[in-house]
Amino acid sequence: MKIRMIPSEVREEAERYIMGKAYQSGKQQVWSLLSEVGLVDIPTDEFSERVKEAKKAVMDRLGELLESTTDIEERDSAAYSLATLKKLETALQRKGTSRTAD
Amino acid sequence: MSPVNRNQKSVTKATPTLLMRPTEKRPDVHPKWPSEEAQVINFTSRGGSATGVVKEVRWGLVWRDFILEDGRVIPEYKILGEHESPVWRKPQDIGQDEREAWERRLASMADAGLDPRDEEQPFRAELNQYLAYTYLRFKEARNKPPDPKWT
Numbered sequence: 288m289k290i291r292m293i294p295s296e297v298r299e300e301a302e303r304y305i306m307g308k309a310y311q312s313g314k315q316q317v318w319s320l321l322s323e324v325g326l327v328d329i330p331t332d333e334f335s336e337r338v339k340e341a342k343k344a345v346m347d348r349l350g351e352l353l354e355s356t357t358d359i360e361e362r363d364s365a366a367y368s369l370a371t372l373k374k375l376e377t378a379l380q381r382k383g384t385s386r387t388a389d
Numbered sequence: 390m391s392p393v394n395r396n397q398k399s400v401t402k403a404t405p406t407l408l409m410r411p412t413e414k415r416p417d418v419h420p421k422w423p424s425e426e427a428q429v430i431n432f433t434s435r436g437g438s439a440t441g442v443v444k445e446v447r448w449g450l451v452w453r454d455f456i457l458e459d460g461r462v463i464p465e466y467k468i469l470g471e472h473e474s475p476v477w478r479k480p481q482d483i484g485q486d487e488r489e490a491w492e493r494r495l496a497s498m499a500d501a502g503l504d505p506r507d508e509e510q511p512f513r514a515e516l517n518q519y520l521a522y523t524y525l526r527f528k529e530a531r532n533k534p535p536d537p538k539w540t
Contacts, residue, residue, distance in 0.1 A: 344528040
């Protein structure tokens, strides 16, 4: 019996197709997740609230990281992100105040 | 290091916005659109639908943004009509350099007094992506084991 080999280019194309489908499926989950928490298209008046929530998420993670002696790199990057979020929060508060004054 | 490599490094440092990877350099996804020709797009806007001419397409931390010739920034998921599904990035794909460049840019835009409540403007677009990315990076990573479909 003669077994026909699948040409490598056909096999590679099929693998790319299958991997692409799995990738897209994962992306759909992310889309749903971000939509549920209101982070896909943040309404104009909700930026301050979303920044506060992000800050809390980072602080929670930072708390965990501070308890462990490993993950120093992640701890540093979380601290850096927290500083950025604090800066953004302050800027938004300033903006909110100036808009109210207008 | 060869002279070529030294040049590449200095260019990256001088222009941090280059860290937003253009679409064609992503190895994992190969969108067939937009074409390289100037393209008019229709997209959803607060006031209904709107139209604009695409100047550039850039990868953000989570999704792609379409930069229009008039400076407006439109996230890919808002674009109307027949095209490929929006493509997304995993938080793990974002390196420290890219994240920190993004954070520095946001901080400087905030310092400059830009307001994220201004519709379709770069600060709003970048802050929205940063918050989505931060959520995926920290909160979701704590609550769930890694989804095998992502990898």
